[in-house]
Amino acid sequence: GAGVSQSPSNKVTEKGKDVELRCDPISGHTALYWYRQSLGQGLEFLIYFQGNSAPDKSGLPSDRFSAERTGGSVSTLTIQRTQQEDSAVYLCASSLLGGGKQETQYFGPGTRLLVL
Amino acid sequence: EDQVTQSPEALRLQEGESSSLNCSYTVSGLRGLFWYRQDPGKGPEFLFTLYSAGEEKEKERLKATLTKKESFLHITAPKPEDSATYLCAVPPQGGSNYKLTFGKGTLLTVNP
Numbered sequence: 001g002a003g004v005s006q007s008p009s010n011k012v013t014e015k016g017k018d019v020e021l022r023c024d025p026i027s028g029h030t031a032l033y034w035y036r037q038s039l040g041q042g043l044e045f046l047i048y049f050q051g052n053s054a055p056d057k058s059g060l061p062s063d064r065f066s067a068e069r070t071g072g073s074v075s076t077l078t079i080q081r082t083q084q085e086d087s088a089v090y091l092c093a094s095s096l097l098g099g100g101k102q103e104t105q106y107f108g109p110g111t112r113l114l115v116l
Numbered sequence: 117e118d119q120v121t122q123s124p125e126a127l128r129l130q131e132g133e134s135s136s137l138n139c140s141y142t143v144s145g146l147r148g149l150f151w152y153r154q155d156p157g158k159g160p161e162f163l164f165t166l167y168s169a170g171e172e173k174e175k176e177r178l179k180a181t182l183t184k185k186e187s188f189l190h191i192t193a194p195k196p197e198d199s200a201t202y203l204c205a206v207p208p209q210g211g212s213n214y215k216l217t218f219g220k221g222t223l224l225t226v227n228p
Contacts (some may be wrong), residue, residue: 004159031214033214035218040220041220042120042203042217042218042219042220042221043160043203043205043216043218044218045215045216045217048212048214048215050214056212056214056215058215059215091159091160093159095214103214104150104162104165105150105162105214105216106162107152107159107160107161107162108159109157109158109159110158110159112157
């Protein structure tokens with residue numbers, strides 16, 4: 001596709017429910033990133049995938065958060081037993097190669113998650 | 117801990133009134149500084165990458181400059197459509213290249 005796409009664009013859920021957020025990176029990009037943007041805060045790195053390498057999960061805030069990337073393309077971020085503090089915009093980005101010299105990361109429109 | 121601080125938090129300009137946004141960072145051995153623009157309800161849109169002190173890049177009414185401690189985003193004769201949040205980001209010192217640390221942004225409003 002022309003850019004990074006994410007779905008759903010908005011998600012309202014009840015506390016304790018599980019949610020899945022989807023990201024389709026730019027075609028041909030091997031690196032994929034998830035960030036979280038909370039109100040009044042900067043973007044917070046969550047997880048990074050690059051090709052077939054083990055993902056860097058160091059930014060995930062708790063074990064309720066997990067992510068996978070199937071076939072080196074689409075990624076799903078799963079939040080189990082959602083809490084109100086999980087309410088935020090979840091942004092996905094992709095870049096051509098990842099690693100090496102810093103590359104430009106291209107962002108999707110985000111998924112706005114509200115936990116009631 | 118690496119820090120990126122943007123100032124001011126918010127800036128209100130009249131159309132045509134030039135100004136500058138600041139991004140200061142504490143990372144030494146900078147391996148790139150990125151500027152993004154974010155419109156309400158959208159993801160950040162890439163603007164510029166700067167790699168070394170003294171470097172400058174321009175795009176329409178925007179010019180980004182870099183020193184050893186900070187970067188400026190100069191806006192010349194802004195228009196209402198330049199209203200957005202401007203974000204800067206750097207990779208961490210001595211760490212991976214991909215974990216960008218973002219500032220909280222400057223919310224720019226340009227009034228007609």
